[in-house]
Amino acid sequence: MAKQLNYHTIREIFTRFHAAEPEPKGELDHVNAYTLVVAVALSAQATDAGVNRATAELFKIADTPQKMLDLGLEGLTEHIKTIGLFRQKAKNVIKLSQILVDDYGGEVPNSRAALQSLPGVGRKTANVVLNMWWQQPSQAVDTHIFRLGNRSGIAPGKTVEAVERAIEDNIPADFQLHAHHWMILHGRYTCVARKPKCPACLIKDLCQFEEKTL
Template structure:
């Protein structure tokens, strides 16, 4: 896409959703961090169902440590890979209590040092909690970036680097959420809803669906 086309793409997405945000439910930085860790290879809907059970019982690092790993598993057992995720969340909580005063750290280095937190999770936290212009490339963003021609890449890091290069600065804070939501509800994996897409005339995808 040309620079003008990229600007137009984000201008349209911003017009219909001026303040995009995550669909994960949370009320504190710690709740968001845990929700993002739990969301790996799981849907936001499924994670929200689990955290609605968990957070009224334990929503701080110390409270989850007090709950214990088996207690945590009972609350998140509906989520895929819950055994490994419970182990990571317990270890994460221990580090937050011992090294960060129970608070979510604000640096990429400290976030990525937490069990279960990789670059993608760190990017979500930095963007959503701390207002940094980061883009966490999940399957939706990877698909949209490649299909549209916005930032083609063979892997998620290539797409992330491409997006960081082409996204206009004024749209960088919201780009992560706009692209995820567009991929989730319009540019879907099996059958994109091209007739309903507001950027279809800018998109390079050759196999657009018809009404």
């Protein structure tokens, strides 16, 4: 684990991220808050590209909780069977859709506690939805962010929660809204798990990773 970088270094890192991609976007396709919740829930232990392929037709016919319930468990399962853990995920989507209809008038709540009470929705999923749909500066820490935070010194921590706190505590406020998107994209395409692309990295002179590739 690298040491925590200082404020000025972190500001420079995110200034560079911003210059390279001023408005970073999540890569899961969705059309509203509900389809975003479903897409993020389906993405656990799956790739965004794989989820997008599965939901391309699904969201054309089931873009609200009631429409998903009308499609039913078997219909949903048929659409997402190419995704890992699809049977359990299908059950969760049907259950959370029923709760949204029964308790929230078919609308997706905008509080972390309410979101996390839904089947198949953990803290990471809730944070993604809060950030992407309601523009809250919440930090969804996935494997890419956890790796980058610890390698670089941007946000070191032994647990997901510790890395999340480090991001909130150490990244300047004006970069908080897009911080997790910049970090996900950098971890997904540059600071990859095996053979990170250090020569092409725009923060290689600031990063604390001791095993930088040549």
